[in-house]
Amino acid sequence: MGGKRVLVVTDPGLAGTGMVDRLEEQFRKARIACERFADVEADPSYETAVRAGESLRAFRADAIVGIGGGSAQDVAKVASILATNPGEVSSLFGIDLVPKPGLKLMLIPTTAGTGSEVTPIAILSDHHEKLKKGIVSPHLFPSVALLDPELTLGLPPHITAATGMDALIHAVEAYTSRNATPVTDMLALQAIRLVHGNIRTAYANGADIKARSDMMEGSMLAGMAFANAGVTAVHAFAYPIGAEYHIPHGVANSIMLVPVMEFNMLGNLPKFAYLAGVLGENVVGLSQREAALKAVEALRVLTQDLRVPARLSGFGVRDENIPDLAKGVMKVTRLLANNPRQLQAQDAEAIYRRVL
Numbered sequence: 629m630g631g632k633r634v635l636v637v638t639d640p641g642l643a644g645t646g647m648v649d650r651l652e653e654q655f656r657k658a659r660i661a662c663e664r665f666a667d668v669e670a671d672p673s674y675e676t677a678v679r680a681g682e683s684l685r686a687f688r689a690d691a692i693v694g695i696g697g698g699s700a701q702d703v704a705k706v707a708s709i710l711a712t713n714p715g716e717v718s719s720l721f722g723i724d725l726v727p728k729p730g731l732k733l734m735l736i737p738t739t740a741g742t743g744s745e746v747t748p749i750a751i752l753s754d755h756h757e758k759l760k761k762g763i764v765s766p767h768l769f770p771s772v773a774l775l776d777p778e779l780t781l782g783l784p785p786h787i788t789a790a791t792g793m794d795a796l797i798h799a800v801e802a803y804t805s806r807n808a809t810p811v812t813d814m815l816a817l818q819a820i821r822l823v824h825g826n827i828r829t830a831y832a833n834g835a836d837i838k839a840r841s842d843m844m845e846g847s848m849l850a851g852m853a854f855a856n857a858g859v860t861a862v863h864a865f866a867y868p869i870g871a872e873y874h875i876p877h878g879v880a881n882s883i884m885l886v887p888v889m890e891f892n893m894l895g896n897l898p899k900f901a902y903l904a905g906v907l908g909e910n911v912v913g914l915s916q917r918e919a920a921l922k923a924v925e926a927l928r929v930l931t932q933d934l935r936v937p938a939r940l941s942g943f944g945v946r947d948e949n950i951p952d953l954a955k956g957v958m959k960v961t962r963l964l965a966n967n968p969r970q971l972q973a974q975d976a977e978a979i980y981r982r983v984l
Contacts, residue, residue: 629732629771631691633661635684637704638696639668642738645782651695651736663687665707668700671760671870671877674717674752677703681710681717684731691732694770697791698742698877701735702750705768708733717752717763723962726765733770738779740823740830740843741791741878743798743851745773753871759956760867775848777841785831789934790878792827795847797881799823800927801860802853804892804899805966809857816853820906822846824930831934858966861957862888865979868956873943882936886928887982891975893920895968900924940984950980 634655638648643666655662665683668676680703684692689711694704708730710717720726735745744750748768753760783791799819802812823846829839865888866880875883893900900920904911907926911919931938945953954976958964964971 629691629734631660631689631732633687633689634663634691634693635680635687635689635707636662636664637668637680637692637694637707638664638666638700639670640666642696642700647738647779648695651693663689668696668703670699671753671874672699672703673755674706674761677706677750677752678710678717680704680707683707684711689731691734693734693736695736695738697737697739698744698751698794701737701742701744702752704733704735705730705744705750705770706752706763709763709765709767720763720765721761723764726763726767729767734772734774735770736774736776736779737844737847739783739787739791740777740780740840740847741794743795743847743849743854745770745775746848746851747855749855755871758868758872759959760871762962764962773848775844777837777844780840780844781835781837783834785834786935788831788834789827789936790876790882792823792830792843792847792878793882793885793931793934793936794878795843795850796820796823796827796930797862797885798854798859799846799850800885800889800903801862801966802850802857803903804896804968805854805857805860806968807857807966812853812857815849816857817906819846819850819853820903823850824907827930828933859963860888860967861892861964861971864957864960864963864967865976867960868953869940869943869945872953872956873940873945875943879937882931883938883940883983884979885931886924887979889927890921890924891971891979892967892969893917893924899968938983940980945984947981947984950977950984953980
């Protein structure tokens with residue numbers, strides 16, 4: 629990429645494994661100066677992205693490497709555009725509001741989850757409004773995405789499950805989005821086959837390199853699918869509970885998956901029915917509605933097998949909190965516009981209560 633001074637953006641947990649040390653040693657051998665920003669938290673705030681941008685300017689970096697899960701990658705993306713687009717980061721939230729390309733950027737995922745390495749999207753938490761907000765711009769695409777399944781071998785089972793479910797949900801939502809096309813369907817369906825076909829193995833036997841490789845490929849393809857078709861209401865429901873109750877993103881999505889899918893299926897019964905077969909269900913002789921319910925049930929069993937938390941009450945959510953959370957869902961208009969079924973505030977409250 630031509631960079632001689634590189635800012636490495638990562639999180640404290642990954643930095644503690646020695647993986648980032650090995651990366652930086654390669655830079656030093658190549659006579660490339662590097663500085664580390666390792667303060668990325670889960671579901672990072674926009675203030676964190678601003679601090680990363682400040683570190684970048686102070687070091688006079690001419691390239692950025694984001695290594696880690698989706699949080700580290702998203703902060704690296706935003707830091708890259710803050711370097712070339714003066715002003716407040718809040719002015720960039722939305723679609724196509726980034727005027728100029730950012731610095732040269734390489735992204736190295738260490739989870740098979742977000743697919744952020746191939747998407748033009750960065751999600752940051754706004755703790756003042758208790759919401760997650762997105763920056764969507766082609767200027768967020770990296771120059772290089774480097775996928776190495778060996779980097780995921782050390783992931784503990786619960787993180788493998790949560791991040792893998794995030795990847796699967798990206799693909800399922802892209803496939804059922806109102807903006808889906810034949811091209812995104814092709815990407816999404818292959819992502820579903822790869823992730824659904826390997827996530828149980830990766831969870832139960834994390835040293836299986838083939839399962840890890842297929843998971844990483846599936847996550848990438850899911851990223852390509854939703855970067856073009858968009859995700860839908862599962863993510864819209866996950867954003868308020870993630871921002872306010874600090875529920876990990878993959879867990880928040882997994883909790884909301886089944887009730888949202890059951891609500892959505894009436895919006896496109898043929899696709900949900902076909903999805904059941906892709907998920908390995910026997911749909912011979914079933915009506916479209918019966919087959920669609922099979923798809924929902926397959927996803928429910930998967931979350932049970934992976935022991936992903938299933939109830940909001942376990943994170944401190946109470947019934948009196950639900951009306952405000954539902955209002956938060958209705959603010960995520962960018963995603964609700966993709967949803968196959970129109971959603972009202974009372975629907976949002978009922979869906980939250982199903983998993984309370």
